[in-house]
Amino acid sequence: MIIVQIFRNEDESIERFSIQGHANFAKRGEDIVCAGVSAVTVGTVNSIEALTGIEMDTKMKNGFLSGSLPLLPKDETFSQVQLLLESMVVMLTNIAESYGKYIKIEQSK
Template sequence: MIQVDIVREPSGRISSFTMDGHAEFAEHGKDLVCAGATAVSFGTLNAILSLTEARIGIEQEEEGGFLRCYVPEDLPEGIDEKVQLLLEGMVISLQTIEREYSKYISINFHS
């Protein structure tokens, strides 16, 4: 199962997210849940890096299905707003996948 942990500050701001595990919906290379979650998360990170001046922290392990992103607290307000909007879009997309495939992906929120 893919575990997605999203950390929100009391203000609601997303400060980090972690995605870990494998969906095991289908064999490697044919796993739609894994492909969808990967496309959404990496698409979001690519959008942040391409469309904003934010320098976010990214850790990844290809073999383990692990991805972590940290959003610095000291981003200028306008840039942080763009980053947050993109991250909220990611959350909505992942929740859409979770609604259909809850046996294979789980999203948890932490503060």
């Protein structure tokens, strides 16, 4: 099972996330759940960097990805980064609605 953890600040903004595990929906190379989660999360990190210039502190290895934001002023760039991260949560939630047996999303402060 893939476990998605979203860590929020007191103001509900996302400060970091981690994804770990394997869906085991299908064999390696054919697992659409793993592929979807990977595309959404890696794509979000790449979009944040390409569109806002903000580099997240990321760690990635087989079955694991984490991303943490640097301390940012609450300005327009911060809002753009948050929009991209919230979009990631929406996309992962949509995957979980269809494949809930293979992915779990946890959010905490």
